Amino acid sequence: MLLPLLLSALWCVSPGVIGVPGAQEEEEGEVKIHVQHRPFICHRKSKFGDLLLVHQAGYFQNGTLFHSSRIHGDKQPGWFTLGVREVILGWDRGLQDMCAGERRKLVIPPALAYGAEGKGKIPPQSTLTFLIELLEIRNGPRSHEAFQEMDLNDDWRLSRSEVIAHLKKEFEQNGQPPNDTLNEIIMNNIFKKEDQNKDGYLTSREFTYKHDEL
Numbered sequence: 001m002l003l004p005l006l007l008s009a010l011w012c013v014s015p016g017v018i019g020v021p022g023a024q025e026e027e028e029g030e031v032k033i034h035v036q037h038r039p040f041i042c043h044r045k046s047k048f049g050d051l052l053l054v055h056q057a058g059y060f061q062n063g064t065l066f067h068s069s070r071i072h073g074d075k076q077p078g079w080f081t082l083g084v085r086e087v088i089l090g091w092d093r094g095l096q097d098m099c100a101g102e103r104r105k106l107v108i109p110p111a112l113a114y115g116a117e118g119k120g121k122i123p124p125q126s127t128l129t130f131l132i133e134l135l136e137i138r139n140g141p142r143s144h145e146a147f148q149e150m151d152l153n154d155d156w157r158l159s160r161s162e163v164i165a166h167l168k169k170e171f172e173q174n175g176q177p178p179n180d181t182l183n184e185i186i187m188n189n190i191f192k193k194e195d196q197n198k199d200g201y202l203t204s205r206e207f208t209y210k211h212d213e214l
């Protein structure tokens with residue numbers, strides 16, 4: 001179940017596909033964060049690039065619930081990567097430094113949610129309130145930890161074969177049949193996009209997420 005998300009988070013990051021970036025020119029406003037519950041024990045706090053598992057409920061300003069992960073769809077919590085615009089900006093900004101087990105209420109202005117356009121059942125210029133419960137934090141696919149794990153010969157760069165080896169492992173772990181052709185395509189896409197100096201290797205700097213735009 002994790003595979004589609006991991007693959008999309010790892011290799012097909014395309015800002016705006018899921019989240020809608022707010023218009024940069026207009027006044028953005030800020031996310032109001034209310035911590036509703038913080039667990040006594042907190043081993044680790046969420047940071048950009050982490051994978052987060054959350055339950056969420058979203059409300060319009062008049063208090064109407066428009067989505068709840070506990071009620072709608074498969075009623076399961078969902079994974080996403082923090083800080084890479086996989087979700088709305090208000091989440092990326094409002095869910096940092098959070099502990100597993102923590103609950104927050106976020107009040108998000110339209111520019112940091114679905115903007116002047118709206119989306120689906122979200123009308124234009126909607127201020128949204130979300131109740132978020134963070135259930136679990138894992139190392140993100142583009143974290144330094146992931147990089148070190150993929151760098152099999154410890155030379156601080158990823159070769160094409162190291163990326164391929166990682167993709168194979170990922171398919172295996174998720175119980176997917178091996179697919180060399182697909183791995184090759186994914187690997188080529190990664191290098192095309194991330195290998196900025198075109199030397200055929202990914203450095204940690206080229207591989208890990210950049211967060212300057214947040």
Ligand SMILES: [Ca+2]
Nearest residue numbers: 151155157158
């Ligand atoms: Ca290496």
Ligand SMILES: [Ca+2]
Nearest residue numbers: 195197199201
């Ligand atoms: Ca390179």
